[in-house]
Amino acid sequence: MTERKPPGVDFESFVDKQIREAAERGEFERLPGFGKPLDRPNAPYDESWWIKEKMAREQLSFLPPSLALRKEAEDAREAATRAPSERMARRIVEEINEKIRAALARPPEGPPLNLVPYDVEDVVASWRAGRERRTS
DSSP: OOOOOOTTSOHHHHHHHHHHHHHHTTTTTTSTTTTSOOSOTTOOOOTTHHHHHHHHHTTOOOOOHHHHHHHHHHHHHHHHHTOSSHHHHHHHHHHHHHHHHHHHHSOOSSSOOOOOOOOHHHHHHHHHHHHHHHHO
16 A cells, blocks of 8 residues: 655655655566557647546446436337347336436436437337348
């Protein structure tokens, strides 16, 4: 665990001391990519580049809650049209509709939601049409 900064010690000198001691112990020499150039020689400056690259490596993403719900709604509609049964399709649409209604009652952070609950019968009609195409 990192030791705490003692009272009365300048923060910068405290951090500098920890960095110097770690360098003397050789802790920076065992880091991946040590001594190699960065992979971004001609990339435009972006102060968040390392965060974006880390998230890409870890297969993470972050969307504001309103955009995440939009994406979830799109995925739910697609899943409903591919559901193995009409009952499952209805359940998927009803579950996402509950989330949409909750978000409309209390809008989440981020851009405008721009969603309304799906018409269950319309989605089920799409499901039936897809079934008929697959069986034909």
